[in-house]
Every structure is written in structure tokens, then in C-alpha cells.
Amino acid sequence: MNDQRTAVLTDTGSDCPPEFVAAHDVRIVPLRINYSDGSTYESGVDISTDEVVARFEQEVPKTSLPSPERIQDELLRAKADGYTSAVFVSISSGLSATCETVRMVARTLDDFPVLIVDTLNIGVAAGLIVMEAVRQVEAGVPLGSLERTLSIAAKNTNVFFTVRDLEFLRRGGRISETIYKLGSVLSIKPVLTCDEEGHYAIAKKARGWERALDTECKLIEGLAAKYPKVRLAVSCTSACADLYDQMEAALRERVDVPVVEVVRSEISPALLVHTGPTLVGVAVQGL
Template sequence: MNTQKIGILTDSGTDVPAEYAREHGIRIVPLSIHFGDDAYEDGVISREVLFKRLESEMPKTSLPATEHITAAFEAFEREGCTHVFAITISGALSGTNGMIALMARDFPNLDIRVVDTKNIGIAAGFTVMRAVEMIADGVPADEIERILVRDLRETRVFFYVPTLEFLKRGGRIGKVAATIGIALGIRPIISCDEEGAYHTVAKPRGEGKALAAAVKIAADFAKGYVCRVAVAHANALETAQRVRDDLKKHLENVKTFFEGEISAALSVHSGPGLVGIAVERVAPTAE
């Protein structure tokens, strides 16, 4: 019998739906957005205000406040947790993972496992959901950690942005910089590589071909597996709905399907218009 009591901490960049987090007792520490002297925690600033201000301002984002992380670990201690999984967005895209790993040393009474998903948005959130399921099944912490790390590349995100300008301004463009410019009509499909950095997986021309390419790449990745799938967007609901409808025509074995907006902090770096598809290959389909 597994006597471990395991908690989960994640950051708002994993886009774990708020309702899911409440239902499963997941603690989320918010990233922050700064427009000059105006600071907002992720989840507080409205999308309407965010995208209006993005038209004329370029904000900065910052890591979760240390007091939020400390408060979360203290709460896990009070609840009698023996172990905590701290599951974050890619360390190649954010310093959150490193900061939480450093702060975890101050809580020797907790066995804290810090997991770098090497992913972003709801694709990183799928790793959180995988951990939730294994905890519910009574899987020991060592085995949970082994499976999560082993299967990181079973989850991928493929996204389209109408311009690379926001990624460039925010310093998040990574290996996408080698892509021929948007001015030539190329609309790259971007994913995270083995190190968790952005890289280009396709270079179609025009929005229509780009969205169709994202659907095909995601469907090909999902083929032969039972999958968890999501379509996410940044102020691009109608486009995301078209992608969702097209994607569903190409998927056969979907365990769960999520859709929604990416967090405000992620939207700062993508800009409006992003549409992304996340796929987690949960298990091979039966022959």
C-alpha cells in the first residue's frame, strides 16, 4: 500500500484549466506581466485589456513571486504531504523551473521532484494531468517521476503565429530565427525541441496552408495512439474553432479534448493570432 501523500505545484504557463486545478488540488503559481509601472499577475489582467495595450506597448513578463512558491510549499507541509511534484514550462523558455528547484532546498521535510516538461502551454499542462492520474492510481513518487521524464517527448505542441515580431521582442524566438522572414509569406509551424527551445517544424506559405499543416502534423503525431488533445489560441477564437473542427476529422482515438485561450503571460510573447495544437500520446491503440 502506498502511504505517500503527493501534492502538485505548477506555474500558470502550463495553462492547466482552473476548474481542473481546483478539482484535483493543484496549486498554480502565476507568472506576472509588467506594462511599465503596472504589474498584473497571470489570470488577473483581462484579455481585452491585454490585447488593447499590446497594440501600442511591449510589456515584460517575470517569474512567479517567491512568496507564492513559499506559500505553496508551506501549505503542502501543513496538509501532511510527503512528496511534491513541481511541474513547469520549459526551462529553455523560462527561469521558473530553476527558481523552484532552488527554493525547494528550503523545505527539507518535503521530497520535492522538479520536472521540466520541456514544453509550453497546455502541452506542459498535459504532464501535470498525467501526474494527477498516476497519483490517483497510487503509483509511488519514484515511478511517477521515471514515467514523466521518460515520456516527455510523447507530448508535443505545434503552433502558428501570424508574425514572429512578439517572439523576437521577448527573446523567445530560439532556433526559429533561421526561418526565412514572414515578409516572404512564410508562416512557420513552431514546436519545442528536445531541449525545450522553440524550433521550426514546417515552413508553409500563407495562413491557410500553415493551419492545414499544423493539423496534419498533429494528426500524424497522434496516429496509432490514444491521445489527449487541445486547441489553444491567443485572441483568435474563430480561427481556433476552424482548426478544432478540421482536426477532429483526422483524429480517431481521443481520450480527452480541451480548448481555450493561452495564458496572458504566454500571449505577451506570442502576440494575438496564435493557434496551437497540443497532443499527448497516452497509449498505443490496440491492434
């Protein structure tokens, strides 16, 4: 427990390295994965990324936010463990109702203040904001000052991702039928991001997989130049795990400002449902 006795919680729409989560007692509230036979799983708890991929041939499941009861249970567990307040860092409110549900639950708790941080991001970019929340709490920043600090961190964090296979983005409505057809016929790959409202947006289009990956790095290069130093992140599915080294090397080569670290994290099962098994994402956090 940190000296502030402030717990840090997040959901599985935010990807943090498991070793960081374990070392800093980050509490995880899982999104749910639902199949048509009525079975429901908690993302990363009782179903893994590889298990979701293995079942894709039979069915692409749906996802849903954590129940209010599950959120409440995790907050009360933190209180019972001796924490006196909490910071909940949430997947973008533009992509999920998780953030608003946490707000609703937090209002019902007595003598346990909860700060909710809307990352306006997803995946490893949201994970960078979780990690920053931990650093700030452990540095002794009081709860009353964290909202502004973490809002700035969220504003200064951006994600870009692309996929080799566009089918899952089409099924989930993340790209239009036109973009899907162009991608299939002409091998045009959209590079997606989260806009200022936290909604998915197409940042660029590239012809071919390698150019799409290069475009991600160029976009990071441009954003990184605005800051004195940056923290970077790379996220890959197991099918693309061989690209971690390639992407980190490319980012380090392109980014001219000091790089504090490059975080690596896999994509959670709940996010994989919407992107498919060929995602490669990168993120930058200005410092």
C-alpha cells in the same frame, strides 16, 4: 485532497483548463508581467489575457519568473493544507529559469519532498503533462515512481503553434528578422515547436494562415500515428476563439488512432506577451 496526499503544482507557463485546475486542486504559481512604469502583475491572478491585449497599443510588457518567496509560499501552503509531498510540473527549462528556481527552493524545505518535472514544453502541451501528473497521483502512483512516468509523458508530448501576426515573435526574439520579413512580404508563417531540449524551434513554414493551421494538423497526424492512442489539445487566444471547433474537427479527421479526449485551453497572459493575440496552438500526447 487525494489519498496519496501529494499536491500538484505548476506555473502559468502551463495552460490547463480552469475547471480541471479547480476540480483537482492544482496549485498555480504565476509568472510575472512587468511594465516600464514599475507595475508588476501576477499572470492570471491580478491581470487577465484581455487586459494584457488591451494595453498592447501602449506597451508590450516583459515577463519574469516567479520569485523564490512566491514558490516557497505556495509549497508551504500545500503542506499546511495537509499534503505531505508535492509534484511541481514546470514550463520548459529551455525557456525559463522557473524549473531551476523551484529546485533551489525545494532543497530548503524540511520533511516535504518535492518532485520537479521539467516538461520541456510550454502552454497547452505542458498543461497536458500537468493533467497526467494529477491522474497518476490520484491513481495512487507513489512519488518515487512518478519521475519516470512523467518523464515519459513529457517525452511523448509535443506542441505546435502559429500566429497570424509575427510582430510579437520578432520582438521577443523567437524568430529572426529574416523570417519576419519573409512572413510580412510573402505571408510565410512559421509553425513553431519545442525541440528535445525544450527550446523553441521552427518545425515547418507555410504560406498563408490557413495553410499554417493545416500544417499544424499534419504534424500532429504524423506524431499520433506512432502511438496506440493519443490525447489532443487545442489552445487559442480570445481573438481566435472561433477556431476551436475548426481545429478540433480537423484533428479528429486526420488522426487515425483512437483519441481519448481533446482538451481546450486558453493561453495565459504571460505567454501571450511573447506570441501576441493571434495564436493558435495544438498538442499531442502519446499514450
